[in-house]
Amino acid sequence: MSKVLVTGGAGTIGGAVVRLLADDGxxxxxxxxxxPAPDWMERTCxxxxxxxxxxxxxxxxxxxxxxxxxxxxxxxxxxxxxxxPFTLLEVNHGLYNSIFHAAIDAxxxxxxxxxxxxAFERAxxxxxxxxxxxxxxxxxxxxxxxxxxxEYYCRAAxxxxxxxxxxxxxxxxxxxxxxxxxxxxIAHLVPDLIERCLxxxxxxxxxxxxxxxRTLTHIDDIARGIITALKHDAALHExxxxxxxxxxxxxxxxxxxxxxxxxxxxxxxxEHLESFAVDVQRRWPxxxxxxxxxxxxxxIGPREGIADTVAWFRSR
Numbered sequence: 001m002s003k004v005l006v007t008g009g010a011g012t013i014g015g016a017v018v019r020l021l022a023d024d025g026x027x028x029x030x031x032x033x034x035x036p037a038p039d040w041m042e043r044t045c046x047x048x049x050x051x052x053x054x055x056x057x058x059x060x061x062x063x064x065x066x067x068x069x070x071x072x073x074x075x076x077x078x079x080x081x082x083x084x085p086f087t088l089l090e091v092n093h094g095l096y097n098s099i100f101h102a103a104i105d106a107x108x109x110x111x112x113x114x115x116x117x118x119a120f121e122r123a124x125x126x127x128x129x130x131x132x133x134x135x136x137x138x139x140x141x142x143x144x145x146x147x148x149x150x151e152y153y154c155r156a157a158x159x160x161x162x163x164x165x166x167x168x169x170x171x172x173x174x175x176x177x178x179x180x181x182x183x184x185x186i187a188h189l190v191p192d193l194i195e196r197c198l199x200x201x202x203x204x205x206x207x208x209x210x211x212x213x214r215t216l217t218h219i220d221d222i223a224r225g226i227i228t229a230l231k232h233d234a235a236l237h238e239x240x241x242x243x244x245x246x247x248x249x250x251x252x253x254x255x256x257x258x259x260x261x262x263x264x265x266x267x268x269x270x271e272h273l274e275s276f277a278v279d280v281q282r283r284w285p286x287x288x289x290x291x292x293x294x295x296x297x298x299x300i301g302p303r304e305g306i307a308d309t310v311a312w313f314r315s316r
Contacts, residue, residue, distance in 0.1 A: 002109075003028040004230070005065040007052060007099060008072035009045070010035040012177040013114070013170065016223035017069060018045060024227070032061040033072065053094035058102035067230055068103050068111045070095075073147070075116075082276050085142040092146040096153045104161050111164060112230050113154050117171040117243070117283060118144035127286035130239050141278040151239065158237060166235040168226055171243035171285055175219035175305060176312035189214065190306065193254055194313050197261035204258065204268070208275035210251030213282050217244045218300040218308070225296050234293045241285040244298040253302070260307045 004021060008014045009031030015038070021027045022044045031037055032048040041047070050057035052072055062068060074084065074091050081088070103111050121139035125132040139145045157163035174190035196204060225242035229235040248256075251270065258268050290296045300308075 001026060001028055002067055003030065003065045004067040004069060005030045005032060005048075005062055006069045006071065007032050007061070007095075008070075009033055010037045010041065011071060011075075012175065013173055013219050013222055013226075014069075014071045015041070015177050016175065016219040017071070017226050020220075020223045020227055027067075030061065030065060053091070053098055055098045055101060058098035059105070062099075062102045062106045062108065065106070066109045068099070068108050069114065069226060069230060070099055070111065070150075071114045072099070075143075081141045081143045081278050089142045089146050092143075093149065096150055100153050100157055100163075104157055104163055109164060110166065110230055110236070111154070112166045112168060112226055113150050114226060115151050115167050115169045115239075116144070116147035117169055117241075117285065118280075119148040119151065119169060120283070120285070121278065121280055123282075126282065126284045128241070128284065129286040130241060130289055133239075144278075164236060166229040166237070167239035168222075168229050168242045169239065169285075170217060170222045170225070171241065171283060172214045172216045173219055173222055174216055175309055177219065189250065189253065190216065190257065190309060191313075193257040194261065194306075194310055197254075197258050197263060198310075198313065200258070200261065200263050200267075202267065202269060203271040204254055205271045205273055206250055206254055207273050208250070208279055209272060210249060210254065210270055211281075212250045212279060213247045213284060214250065214253060215243045215245065215247055215283055215285060216253065216302045216305065217242065217298055218305040221298040221300050224299075225290065225294075228290075228294045228296045232294050238289075238293065240290040240294065240296075241287050242290060242296070243285045243287050244300075244302070245287060246302060247282075247284040248302060256303055256306050257310070260303065260310045
């Protein structure tokens, strides 16, 4: 039986990945995270708690694992990009330095690096293909730069050591498990909106015009994409956009959340706040490569997924 390390496995996407790996039945799973693991994860996985920026801790985490899914990072919404720019670079690059080094030394069979749509922060081609990355300007945000740098680590390790990597780029992840931040914009868009629509806040505050577009992708679809890349021979040394295909404006997303929280659509009203220097105006990727090479495509629509996420919020 193969043994897989999931770094950041106690997070929102990590938890979805671990659940699907456990359901698959063909894996021994080790989760490494500084956050406490939920009870169900402790019952089904080996739990490793450490700061993986330490090389010895990373080596301990990877010891006897054949596969790695690297999710550990500082993430969040657009406010985090501006509040913690140096910390994002420092922590994420510190993780790369140790995790990649340990994985190279251990000779793992497959390393799946979970990048970000923010690698395409300054995209100008739509739908944005994987190949267009070579024609896309370097991200302005430290977060986007740090996630793109992880892709460079993959390719550099392969060029020098024959490192067996796959890269996946989730777009606009949402779903049960992520809580809103202490202030708007610290967490991702959907949990922020759900918290305020359940109050309900009226008018509902959003950053910017609301015409910015996003492709909301449920964490279960993202987890399926990650695991497909982990297992599929065609994913070796390739990169894939893992995303839904429906391009929605932030205003449209806010309206769906408002309604799924049980509010009257006729009462929907927005208040527009000044946005941040980095607030991507359009996000619409191509997922044709993942469908053609891996047989993967998103299955959960935004209204169904938001309803699922609202139900999780209410259950808490």
